[in-house]
Amino acid sequence: MIPPKEAKKIKKYLASNNIRHLNLTEEINVAVVIPVFKDFMVFSAIESLKNSYSNIRNSKIKPALVVVINHPENSDKATVQKNKHIAQMLKNLSAPFPIELIEAYDLPLKYAGVGLARKIGMDAISAHFFKNNIENGVIISLDADTVVAENYFEAVFNEFDSNQKSNGVSIYYEHLPAKNKKIYLAITLYELHLRYYINMLRKIDFPFAFHTIGSAFAINYRAYLRQNGMPKKQGGEDFYLLNKIMLEGKYKDLTGTAVYPFARPTQKTPFGTGKTIISIICSGSNTFYTYNPQAFYLLKQITSNLKILYDNNCQNYINSLPAKTTNFLDTINFCDNINKIKRNTTNLDSFHKAFFTWFNGFKAVKFLNYLHNEKHLPKIPVTEAIKQLSKSKNTTATPLQLLNELRQIDQNNSLTLTNKLGLVKNDR
Numbered sequence: 001m002i003p004p005k006e007a008k009k010i011k012k013y014l015a016s017n018n019i020r021h022l023n024l025t026e027e028i029n030v031a032v033v034i035p036v037f038k039d040f041m042v043f044s045a046i047e048s049l050k051n052s053y054s055n056i057r058n059s060k061i062k063p064a065l066v067v068v069i070n071h072p073e074n075s076d077k078a079t080v081q082k083n084k085h086i087a088q089m090l091k092n093l094s095a096p097f098p099i100e101l102i103e104a105y106d107l108p109l110k111y112a113g114v115g116l117a118r119k120i121g122m123d124a125i126s127a128h129f130f131k132n133n134i135e136n137g138v139i140i141s142l143d144a145d146t147v148v149a150e151n152y153f154e155a156v157f158n159e160f161d162s163n164q165k166s167n168g169v170s171i172y173y174e175h176l177p178a179k180n181k182k183i184y185l186a187i188t189l190y191e192l193h194l195r196y197y198i199n200m201l202r203k204i205d206f207p208f209a210f211h212t213i214g215s216a217f218a219i220n221y222r223a224y225l226r227q228n229g230m231p232k233k234q235g236g237e238d239f240y241l242l243n244k245i246m247l248e249g250k251y252k253d254l255t256g257t258a259v260y261p262f263a264r265p266t267q268k269t270p271f272g273t274g275k276t277i278i279s280i281i282c283s284g285s286n287t288f289y290t291y292n293p294q295a296f297y298l299l300k301q302i303t304s305n306l307k308i309l310y311d312n313n314c315q316n317y318i319n320s321l322p323a324k325t326t327n328f329l330d331t332i333n334f335c336d337n338i339n340k341i342k343r344n345t346t347n348l349d350s351f352h353k354a355f356f357t358w359f360n361g362f363k364a365v366k367f368l369n370y371l372h373n374e375k376h377l378p379k380i381p382v383t384e385a386i387k388q389l390s391k392s393k394n395t396t397a398t399p400l401q402l403l404n405e406l407r408q409i410d411q412n413n414s415l416t417l418t419n420k421l422g423l424v425k426n427d428r
Contacts, residue, residue, distance in 0.1 A: 001135070002130075002135060002222070006222065006226070009225070009226070010130055010222070010225050013225050013228065013229065014123075014126075014127050014130065017123055017229070019123050019124060019127045020102050020104075020120055020123070020124040021124070022066070022100045022124050022125065022127075022128050023100065024064060024098055024100060024128055026062065026064075026098055027062050027132070028062050028063070028064045028098070028125075028128070028129075028132075028134070028137070029060070029061070029062045029063075029129075029134055029136070029137055029138065029157075030061060030062065030063045030064075030137070030138040030140065030153070030156065030157050030160075031063065031064045031065070031066055031125040031128075031137070031138070031139055031140065032049060032063065032064075032065045032066070032140045032141075032142050033066045033068065033118060033121035033122050033125060033139060033140065033141055033142070034065070034066070034067050034068070034121075034142050034143065034144055035068045035070060035114050035117030035118050035121065035143070035144070036067055036068065036069045036070070036083075036086060036117075036144045037069075037070055037071060037079075037083070037114075037117070037144075038071070038079050038082035038083055038086070039086075039144040039145060040082075040086060041144050041145045041262065042067065042086065042090075042144035043089070043093075044145075044147055045142060045143070045144055045145070045146055045147055045148070046065065046093070046095065046099075047147075048147035048148045048152075049065060049095075049097075049148060049152070049153075050095055050096060051150060052148050052149065052150055052151065052152040052153045052154075053095075053096050053097055053153055054096070055150045055151060055153075055154060056153050056154055057154060058154060058157065058158060058161075060157070060161065061153055061154065061157045063097045063153055063157075064097055064098040064099070064100060064125075065095070065097060065098070065099045065100065066100045066102065066121045066124060066125050067090060067099065067100070067101050067102065067121075068102045068104055068117045068118070068120050068121040069083050069086055069087050069090075069101065069102070069103050069104065069105075070083075070104040070105070070107055070112070070116070070117040070120070071083055071105055071106070071107070071112070072106070072107050072108070072109050072112030072113075073106040073107065073108060073109055073112070074109065075106075080105070083103075083105070087101060087103055100124075100125075102120060102121060102124060104116075104117060104120050111232040111234075112234070113232075113233070113234030113235070114214065114234065114235065114237060115230055115231055115232050115233035115234060115235070115236075115237030116230075116232045118141065118214070118230045118237060118238075119229055119230035119231070119232060119237075122139050122141075122221075122224060122229065122230055123229055123230075125137070125139060125221065126139070126221040126224060126225055126229075129221045130221075130225075134221075135164075135222075136160060136161075136164050136220055136222075137220070137221045137222075138156065138157065138160045138218055138219070138220060138221070139218065139219050139220075139221050139224060140156055140217075140218040141214055141215065141216075141217050141218065141219075141238065142215050142259065143214055143215035143261060145215075145261060145262040146215040146216075146259050146260060146261040146262065147176075147259070147260050147262075148257070148258070148259050148260070149257045149258045149259070149260075151256070151257050152257050152258075152259070154257075155254065155256045155257035156169070156171070156218050156254065156257065159218075159254055159256075160218070160220065163250075165250055166220060166250050166251075166252070167219065167220055167223040167245050167246075167248050167249070167250045167251050168217060168218060168219035168220065168223060168242065168245050168246075168251050169217065169218050169219075169251070169252055169253065169254040170210040170211045170212070170213070170216060170217050170242070170251075170252075170253055170254065171216040171217060171218060171254050171257065171258070171259055172216070172253070172254065172255040172256075172257065172258045172259075172410065172411060173211070173213060173215070173216040173258060173259045173260070173261060174191075174258060174260055174407060175187045175188075175191050175260070175261050175262075175263045176260045176261065176262050176263060177263075178262075178263040182281050183263055183277060183281070184263065185280075185286060185399065186263070186276070186277040186280035186281055186288075187263035187277055188399045188400050188403050189280060189286075189287075189288035189382055189383075189399055190276045190277065190280070190288065191403055192288070192290075192382045192383070192386055192399060192402060192403050192406065193288060193290045193382045194211065194213075195403070195406040195407070195410060196290055196382060196385050196386055196389060196406070197290070197291065198210065198211055198410075199389060199406065199409065199410075200291070200293065200296040200389065201296070201364070202413075202415065202423065203296065203389070204296050204297065204299060204300035204303070204304065205300070205303075205304060205423060206299065206300075206303060206361075206364060207246065207356055207417060207421040207422070207423065208243050208246050208356075208360060208361035208364070208417075209415070209423065210242070210246065210251065210252075210253065210415075210417070212238045212239040212242040212243065212361075213238060213261075214237070214238040215259055215261050216259050216261075217238065217242060218254070219242075219245060223245050223248060224241075224245070226248070227241065227244040227245055227248075229241075239361070239362075240362070243360050243361040243362060246361075246417055246421075247353075247356070247357055247360070247421070248419065249417050249418050249419030249420065249421060250416075250417070250418070250419055251416070251417040252414065252415065252416040252417065252426060253410075253414030253415055253416075253426065254414070255410070255411045255412075255414045263277060287381045287382075287383075288381070288382045289379035289380060289381060289382070290379060290380065290381075290382040290385050291368050291372065291379060291385070292371075292372070292377040292378060292379060292380055292385075293380075293385060293388050293389065294377055295367075295368050295371045295372070295377050296368075298322065298324070298325050298367075298371065299364060299367055299368065301321055301322075301325065302321070302325065302329070302359070302367075303355075303356075303359065305317075306348070306351065306352055306355055307348060309338065309355075310342070310348050310351045314334070314335035314338045314339060315335055318334060318335065324371060324374075324376040324377075327374075328367055328370045328371070331370070332363065332366075337358055338355075341354045341355060341358065349420065352420070352421065353420070353421060356421050382399075383397075383399055383402060386402045386405075386406065387402070390402075390405060390406075390409075413425065414426045
């Protein structure tokens, strides 16, 4: 039973958004949402979902697929034709689970993009879950250029079924090898950066230390609605949504299955995998520069002594920090915000939660970028950063060898974020 207060908020959200209607007639409790922008690779994704469906052993799993084919207003004729061709092929496609097709054409230029497309699909399935009294319906986010493991449906559903208070999971991922050597090196370096970043956040006990990749997460639809749904961003929408959901805690790594994104140089989003691959290749270098490890230790000085901050004068607290750090804190009115948080909290636990509600994953990234953009610290090659992180004695390790080491670490060191925003290691 959904509590009346939460149900009222859900009704308000659904009433204030333009929700697309789904024609689902079967009982559904888990739905995969895929945004598609003139991308025929979606059929590879669907084939992998079919294969995963054939491996379902738990009879309680009732999946569906929601595909949101989208393009902005004023799209060229070729884009429109490709999308309509894909739509027709999907209408003729047979699958062992329902496929709901949403044709979201001529979206406003201001908002058109992957964020709005995900929102349209996730809003629609959330409305369906709520209307049909599905208390713990699961939304899985996937991309058109990503295939899934054979146990994908089973592993995701079972995780939420065994812990019905779970708000979400980040699903283990590995980019598929590319035939083109330059693309393969570029995606290897970029994935190294992604894993290095998360592992450094974990090293300093920063709460929001989970991968936020659009093709690799699943969430309870009620947690999605409590955070006012997917933002209409043209990139980074996954990061913003998941960092908000993480604030509720009960979020974890799911390493018992996997998704495999293809490595493709594209410019569909203003930043991210595709654009980074292009940037690395165009640079003509075999090097990708990432955050200096020292930046994370400076971040830790801000966030790891909250009892001292809570018990003492804020200005005295930041005066003890390096000037490069305090300069940034001045730009975000640190003490004004801390004093406001203190006035509105009654104990250290509530202060801790309120602090990280404000100083969230976005501010952490902002701080790291500030240190490097202001030349306080130099970025360093990601391979060198990884060697420092792992204290590897193998100074000749290739990027791929380093990546395989980090992948193994991530698979064997999955974490859960508690409702007190603390990280604990998952039982195996």
